[in-house]
Amino acid sequence: MHSLSYERARDSAHAIALAQQPGSAFIGDGTNLLDLIKADVEHPARLVDITRTGLDRITETADGGLRIGALARNSDTADHRLVRERYPLLAQALLAGASPQLRNMATAGGNLMQRTRCPYFTDTAFDMCNKRMPGSGCGAREGYNRVHAILGASPACIAVNPSDMNVALAALDATLLLGSPGGERMVPVTQFHRLPGDTPQQDTLLRPGELILALDLPASPFATHAHYLKIRDRASYAFALVSVAAGLDIDNGVVRRAAIALGGVAHKPWRVRAAEQLLEGQRLTDETCRAAALALTAGAKAFRDNRFKIELAQRAIVRTLRQAEGRA
Numbered sequence: 001m002h003s004l005s006y007e008r009a010r011d012s013a014h015a016i017a018l019a020q021q022p023g024s025a026f027i028g029d030g031t032n033l034l035d036l037i038k039a040d041v042e043h044p045a046r047l048v049d050i051t052r053t054g055l056d057r058i059t060e061t062a063d064g065g066l067r068i069g070a071l072a073r074n075s076d077t078a079d080h081r082l083v084r085e086r087y088p089l090l091a092q093a094l095l096a097g098a099s100p101q102l103r104n105m106a107t108a109g110g111n112l113m114q115r116t117r118c119p120y121f122t123d124t125a126f127d128m129c130n131k132r133m134p135g136s137g138c139g140a141r142e143g144y145n146r147v148h149a150i151l152g153a154s155p156a157c158i159a160v161n162p163s164d165m166n167v168a169l170a171a172l173d174a175t176l177l178l179g180s181p182g183g184e185r186m187v188p189v190t191q192f193h194r195l196p197g198d199t200p201q202q203d204t205l206l207r208p209g210e211l212i213l214a215l216d217l218p219a220s221p222f223a224t225h226a227h228y229l230k231i232r233d234r235a236s237y238a239f240a241l242v243s244v245a246a247g248l249d250i251d252n253g254v255v256r257r258a259a260i261a262l263g264g265v266a267h268k269p270w271r272v273r274a275a276e277q278l279l280e281g282q283r284l285t286d287e288t289c290r291a292a293a294l295a296l297t298a299g300a301k302a303f304r305d306n307r308f309k310i311e312l313a314q315r316a317i318v319r320t321l322r323q324a325e326g327r328a
C-alpha cells in the first residue's frame with residue numbers, strides 16, 4: 001500500500017498547473033486508473049481530478065467537423081445527434097465497448113489513454129513485463145499470447161491497444177488537442193499512440209503533465225457507408241480479438257475514398273494508406289476487398305497462440321467493407 005494525495009481541478013489551466021508536480025496523474029472517472037492503482041501496477045503520488053473542469057462539451061466546428069471534450073462520457077458521445085448522423089462509425093465503436101454502466105463513466109480522454117489488458121502487465125505476480133518494469137523482459141513473447149499483437153510488435157513488447165473508440169478515431173482522422181504550461185498543440189490520433197519499440201512503457205506521445213483537452217473530427221464523407229465490426233470471445237463485455245472500422249465514400253458504385261483501421265492487432269490502431277488506395281476508383285468486389293485485406297495485414301507475424309488472428313483479421317476486413325457498403 002502506498003499513500004497518495006488528491007486534488008480537484010476547477011478548470012483545465014488549474015489541472016495542468018497541479019499536474020506539473022512530479023508523480024501526478026490525471027484522473028477522469030477512474031475506471032482504468034483505479035483498477036491499476038489497486039492492482040499495484042500504477043503508483044501515482046498525486047491524483048488530479050479533472051471531472052469538474054467543464055471539458056465535457058460536444059460542439060460543431062466552423063469547418064463542419066465536431067469537437068468532443070476530453071471529459072465527454074462514452075454514452076453521451078455515442079448518443080449525440082451529430083455523432084450518430086455524421087460519424088456513425090464512432091457511435092458504433094463506442095457502443096461496442098464495455099457495458100452501459102462503464103460507458104456512462106468512461107471519458108474520451110481516459111479511453112484514449114487506457115492501458116493494455118496484457119495479463120503480464122495487469123498482474124504483478126508476473127515478474128517479466130517491460131511495460132510495467134522496463135528491462136524485466138516480456139512474459140508474453142514466450143508465454144500465453146493468444147490476445148497479443150500480429151502487427152508492429154517489437155522484441156520488447158507484443159501488447160495491443162485495447163480501445164474500440166481509438167480504432168474509429170483513427171479511421172476518421174481525428175486530431176487531439178493537448179494542453180501544457182507551454183501552450184496547446186494538435187496531434188493526429190494516428191500518431192498519438194506509439195509502437196512499442198524499445199520503450200513499451202510509453203504508450204503515447206503525451207508528455208508528463210500534458211492534458212488531453214479535446215478531440216477534433218474533421219467533416220466526414222463516411223456518414224452513409226461506415227461499419228465497425230468487433231470480434232471477441234463473448235458477445236458483450238469483452239475486449240476485441242480483432243476489430244475493423246471502415247468508412248467508404250461511394251459514388252455510383254465506385255469507391256471515391258476509403259478508410260480502414262484495425263484494432264486488437266497492434267500497440268496502436270493499424271492503418272495502411274496503400275491498402276485503402278487499392279479500393280479507390282474501384283467497385284467493391286470480393287477480389288478488391290481481399291486485396292485491401294492482404295495489404296492491410298502485410299507483414300503480420302504470429303506468436304505461439306495467436307496465429308488464428310491473421311486470417312481472422314483478413315476475413316473481418318472483407319466482411320466490414322461489405323457491411324459498410326450495405327451489401328452484407
Ligand SMILES: Cc1cc2nc3c(=O)[nH]c(=O)nc-3n(C[C@H](O)[C@H](O)[C@H](O)COP(=O)(O)OP(=O)(O)OC[C@H]3O[C@@H](n4cnc5c(N)ncnc54)[C@H](O)[C@@H]3O)c2cc1C
Pocket residue numbers: 025026027028029030031032033034050070071096097098099102105106107108109110111112113114162163164165210211212213237238239240
Ligand atoms: C470491465 C471493463 C471492460 C471494458 N471494456 C472495454 C471495451 O470493450 N472497449 C473499450 O474501448 N474500453 C473498455 N474498457 C475501458 C474503458 O473504456 C476505460 O476504462 C475508460 O474509457 C477510461 O476512462 P476513465 O475516465 O475512467 O479513465 P481513468 O481511469 O480516469 O484514466 C485512465 C488513464 O487516462 C489518463 N487520463 C484520463 N483523462 C485524461 C486526459 N484528459 N488527459 C490526459 N490523461 C488522461 C489517466 O491519467 C489514466 O492514466 C473497459 C473497462 C473495464 C473496467
Ligand code: SF4
Pocket residue numbers: 116118119120121128129130131132137138139140141156157158159200
Ligand atoms: S506484451 Fe508488453 S505488456 Fe505484455 S508482458 Fe510483454 S512487455 Fe509486458
